[in-house]
Amino acid sequence: MKRLRLFLLLAAFGAGLFQLHAATSLWRVSSGETSLYLGGTFHLLRASDFPLPEAFDAAYADSTTVVFETDLGAMQSPQVQQRMLAQCALGGGETLRALLSPEVYAKLEAHCQKAGLALAAMEGFKPALVVITLAVVELQKVGIAEEGVDMHYYNRAQADGKAVRGLETPQEQIDFICSMGEGDEDAFVLHAIRDLEESVQHLPELITAWRRGDLETLEREFVSEMKRDFPRLYRSLLVERNRAWLPKIEALLETAETELVLVGGAHLPGEDGLLAQLQARGYRVEQFDIAAAPAP
Template sequence: MRRIASLALASLLALPAYSASVWKVSDGENTMYLGGTLHILSPQDYPLPEEYKTAYSQSDALVFETDIAALSTPEFAQKSLQMLTYGEGGSLKDDVSDDTLKQLETHLAARGVPVDRFMNLRPALVGISLSMIEFQRLGLTSQGVDKYYYTLGMGDGKAMHYLESPEQQLTFISKMGEGNEDAYVSYAIEDVKRMPEMLGDLKDDWREGDMASFYALSMEEFADEYPDIYDLLLTSRNNNWMPVLTDLMTTPETEFVLVGAMHIPGDTGLITQLKAKGYSVEQMK
């Protein structure tokens, strides 16, 4: 694992030959912008790199992973509870070992959270909740790139499109760890323990658009150890999105597509797939 350079040292170093996680996609006639997002940031991460502003200003429409407004509705909250908790029909104890439960209890105790609060959560929600607790401890309390541009786009009257429904996204999430629950929860605990040392480098790679480093740091081990989950959450969804993106490339409007940065690199990432379709994909600088 790479060490995180201090802010003082980083300010003395020249930036690498990258800019931001924003790409211009073109077929010679029509244009689309692709922006990698982090879904939650700290106040210090703003303002965003200038390339995001450029892509936004030159776009007629915004394209998000899903309908952001719908994620805040009571109906979606109820559906999430139904799919991500056990309700009256079971407990986390049914799906994970005593050793893993002890790991979870020890980890949560260090953060002042009783393990009983997690016993009704299915493994997928355990992993999400562990990450959210760690994000708050690390000062990530602000809206991410997608929510920021959703709010801005609403105010500016931009047209908006979505790559999948909230229900589809929830289905993907709910299947995390399915059939391998014990190993998934154990991995989630160890993963959040590494978050403090990884976060600085991860955000640097994102801001600089260094997708090779971003992949190596945050995705390569995950892809190797949990290929089924990687395929479910990333490869399958990327494949599902490609017909939508190719359809958008036939319209005269210019779209700014904003998706989680993990969807962009790798052999099945959107950049590779767009290039395979014959599009020109140029990183903005």
């Protein structure tokens, strides 16, 4: 696993190696007498990846509110979907073929054909939407379902009548999605399609690292190479969004309630990650180990 798992990060918008571990990608953040749970997630999983680590269920049961990156229900609505398609459309008669170099376009076309996608039908859209579509199709071929950790707990919260909130609005997420790769389209597309086959091959290892809360592996595979090879994407995908979320997470720590905050796993590790940033602000951050937690 030597290249950035950009392919998996894109599918997040958006494991066979199932093992039980007490510690997982879940942390307890405390300030005095108040606390919340902060969990890193995989947005898309296979049926074999369930049940999820027991610690997530324990944190969910202990929380009155579940906070996601955005309003997941709204993101699935036809109105928001249409808004995203409109915003991700190329304007002024521009086409994908004209935007990309002939070499990169040919490689993208070949991958789309292999996946059973008609690139001609997506000529009027920005590269980000095309690559996301390709990534989702390829993941579905290896049994990845649309329900990952986030949607699993969103559906449970809806059924249980728990309050749900978002760290950013659907429009903010649309703005981010549609702007990915702008100004660096060839490199963005080329890296994504080169990463495709290797990402699928090593998916079980990546999910195992997530299940274990292995920050070193998650940082190496999802953060370090993005920071080096795609500094603008790194800033927009992780740094800027993390900075925007921090005050909202801090506000949650001022309430008497306990919240479960779920964000993509790439937002947690590294010096710009939420865990390090919260520690730097003086909060106590501990990996939640259900085996070591006191009995209720």
